[in-house]
Amino acid sequence: YxxxxxxxxxxxxxxxxxxxxxxxxxxxxxxxxxxxxxxxxxxxxxxxxxxxxxxxxxxxxxxxxxxxxxIELEDFKFDNEARKKLRDKLNIADNDKLFGFAGVLQDRKNPIFAVNVFATYVKKNPKSYLLIIGKGPLKAKIEEVSKELKIDDKIKFITYTNELNKWYSALDILIFPSLYEGFGLVPLEAQVSNLLVLASDKVAPQVFVTKNINKISNFDKDTWDKVLENLKFKTVQQREGIDYSLEKFxxxxxxxxxxxxxxxxx
Structure with a gap:
């Protein structure tokens, strides 16, 4: 004291x-x-x-x-049992790709952009879904845009969860296109579970710790799509363990x- x-x-x-x-x-x-x-x-x-x-x-x-x-590192490490349980809850098959967006649904978090990035991917890869975790004033707009893009059946919402650490294990990739951030705790936590992340360069530099996170320096959808297309999704085995470089957190x-x-x- x-x-x-x-x-x-x-x-x-x-x-x-x-x-x-x-x-x-x-x-x-x-x-x-x-x-x-x-x-x-x-x-x-x-x-x-x-x-x-x-x-x-x-x-x-x-x-x-x-x-x-x-970060309580052990709480965010990959959990295969949680992955199976939570994906079953959403009726997501093992070989389906589950994208994630987590954050308040406000302009600064740029959720509409995340939906548009996903929309391009899902047209080429129909066994894909986007899970949006959060609530806020843009929820109705997200629903409207997803209907216009004819992907509303591919988007799932969770308004609130106290198990975000478990949901990282259920996801295959996190989209984090914030317009501005003081830090960026979500993409940092996601890396503990060896989850792939696409993040804007508005996230604090120290968040870009592991090879799992990709920094994108603009909000051109084609750029994000190109990075996404070139990614190699991780197997369950590749997500085990915690990258030692995260220990400083x-x-x-x-x-x-x-x-x-x-x-x-x-």
């Missing part, structure tokens, strides 16, 4: 159905602007999960410590680092 005032920022956002999206963003911008000034003035210790989130929160990297998000290691920072402020 320490008397130091700590501001830790990960650039996450929350929303309520009681406000329109535009009104909510307006209020959040006002609140963030006020909070940033107060925090910068009062904080003795500043922590952020990435350089981008540090610059957004503190407007500087000076005297800001970058600490990785911590182990939650115990991150907790120890923050504890040492707190001790230094006593």
């Amino acid at each position: 320490t008397n130091a005032k700590i501001i830790c920022h990960s650039h996450n956002s929350y929303y309520s159905h009681s406000f329109s999206n535009k009104m909510l963003m307006f209020l959040l911008d006002k609140l963030n602007s006020k909070g940033q000034k107060i925090f910068n003035k009062k904080a003795d210790l500043k922590i952020a999960t990435s350089k981008d989130s540090a610059l957004w929160m503190f407007n500087t990297l000076d005297n800001v410590t970058i600490v990785n998000n911590g 182990d939650v115990k290691r991150q907790a120890a680092e923050i504890s040492n920072l707190l001790e230094s402020e006593k």
